Amino acid sequence: MGKKKIRSKHRWAKPKKVERVSFSKIIKPYLSLRHPMTRFCLLFLILLLVFSFLLSLEQIKRYFYNPVTTLIASQIAWILKIIGINVHASGIIVSSKSFSIKILANCNAIFEIFLFLSAVLAFPALLKEKVVGGISGAIFIYLMNLLRVVLLFVIGVYSPQFFEETHIYITQSIFIVMVLIFWLFWAGKWVRTVPAQ
Numbered sequence: 001m002g003k004k005k006i007r008s009k010h011r012w013a014k015p016k017k018v019e020r021v022s023f024s025k026i027i028k029p030y031l032s033l034r035h036p037m038t039r040f041c042l043l044f045l046i047l048l049l050v051f052s053f054l055l056s057l058e059q060i061k062r063y064f065y066n067p068v069t070t071l072i073a074s075q076i077a078w079i080l081k082i083i084g085i086n087v088h089a090s091g092i093i094v095s096s097k098s099f100s101i102k103i104l105a106n107c108n109a110i111f112e113i114f115l116f117l118s119a120v121l122a123f124p125a126l127l128k129e130k131v132v133g134g135i136s137g138a139i140f141i142y143l144m145n146l147l148r149v150v151l152l153f154v155i156g157v158y159s160p161q162f163f164e165e166t167h168i169y170i171t172q173s174i175f176i177v178m179v180l181i182f183w184l185f186w187a188g189k190w191v192r193t194v195p196a197q
Helices: 023-031 038-056 058-082 111-124 129-156 162-191
Strands: 088-090 093-097 100-104
Touching: 023 058, 023 088, 023 162, 038 058, 038 111, 058 088, 058 093, 100 111, 100 129, 129 162
Parallel strands: none
Antiparallel strands: 088 093, 093 100
16 A cells, blocks of 8 residues: 655744834834933933032032031041040041041932932822932931941941942942932832823
8 A cells, every 4th residue: 555645734834024123213212202211311310410500509518518518427426436436526527546537528428319319309209209208218328328437437447458449349339229229119119109191
């Protein structure tokens, strides 16, 4: 008996033509102000520029920036005395017998607080959620900065050879990451209702 040829029921499907997507087609939706991400980024940058301009004003520096920085220095000295380190605060300088630091722009957390507030205000959320997020975030950042500077002073007293690297690379990076994490937590967990656009 001759063998019958068995025809396969499965036919090879014709390959579909792959449509090329241009870069302009991908980015085009983000160029419209109707896109939420575009509105957020634009408003965030505007608010950040406004806050930066305000911080550059001489009146703001005299009646807000400098007094807050002096307050931070006195609070740091108070915390250090509690943990057993004899220090003295004079203006924005905190000093002991063997080590001293000056609280400058990158140590008072004012810019970081305004950076956080810009992101909170630009995010589409209800007013009460922005108020709660802004106040709680500002307090969190302020306290985290106090802890950061206290830790740096302790390192400066007992291990001064590690102070610069810790200050520039470690604590600063951790501080920025913590600010970002707190904002993501607020935007993801606290914001329940997005207002209609």
